[in-house]
Amino acid sequence: MIKVLVADDQELIRDSISIVLSAYPDIEVVATAGDGLEVLEHLKKQEVDVILMDIRMPNMDGVVCTKFVKQNFPDVKVIILTTFDDDEFIFSALQYGASGYILKGISTKDLHQAILTVNSGNAMLNPDIASKVFKLFSQITPQTSNCLKVNEEAIKTLSKAEWRIIQQIGNGLSNKEIAVKLYLSEGTVRNYLSHCLAKLELRDRTQLAIWAVQTGVTTRNYND
Structure with missing residues (x-):
């Protein structure tokens, strides 16, 4: 049973998502929250596996809340609920440790699959915004302060096989898809x-994907 917390400042959206997810026997909505502060309070009192996190909330928004969640409850996965006009928040939330972005209005089936995907340790980017996300990452060069920092000496020790894996993760492929392709x-x-x-001293595959895109790994040729 995957324990889910739904965080959104609109009660109608919180209730709607909770009702939709209640139809799945492998999902349990254990709490809802109207802002980031409420999220953190809930996490102190009960076990949560996945948070569906709205970005624009009062008192503490979803980006800042994601940062605190991953600092204090690193095993909790965060999926950001977003709209097309939230571009400026995309990098920060993923850099802080969000496992993915999905659009509000996503189908019930896709929402369920997103939760399963993230809970299993994979990243989830809604196909409609994935291209925007990767375009944004590619514009953030290694010279900017927002570029993820890695163990520079360790880069030299990566094998060609490891580079191929990193490249496919940067392209957004799941472990299963990478296995088939390689x-x-x-x-x-x-x-x-x-x-x-x-x-590389990175936290998760999402950070690895960001780093791969930022540094141009996805456009290189690692064939023999």
Whole structure:
């Protein structure tokens, strides 16, 4: 059972999402919150696996709340609920540790799948905004303060196989999709991913994807 917290400043949206998710036997909405401060209070009192987090909320918005959630409850996954005009928040929330972005108005089926995907440790970007996200990341050069910092010495130790994995993660592929594309088992992909994260000192695959796009890894040729 995946325990979900729904955070949105509009009661109608909170209630609607809760009703929709209640139809799935593997999902339990354990709490709702109207702002980031309420989210943090709930996390102190009960176990939560995934937060559906609105960006624009009073008192504490979803971006700042995501930062505090990942600092204090690192195992909790955060999915940002967004609209097309929230571009300026995209990088910050993902950099702070959000596992993905989905658009408000997403279908019930896709919302359920997004929760399953993120809960299993994968990143989730709604296809309608994925291109905008990666365009934004590619515009943030290594010279800017917003570029993710990694262990520079460790970069030299990455094997060609590890670079291929990083490249596909930067392209937004899941472990299963990478396994098929590179003719590997999913277990092997997971092992490579763990090694890459440890070497580069990054928190999760979302940060790795950001770094891959920022540094141009997705456009390089790692074929033999």
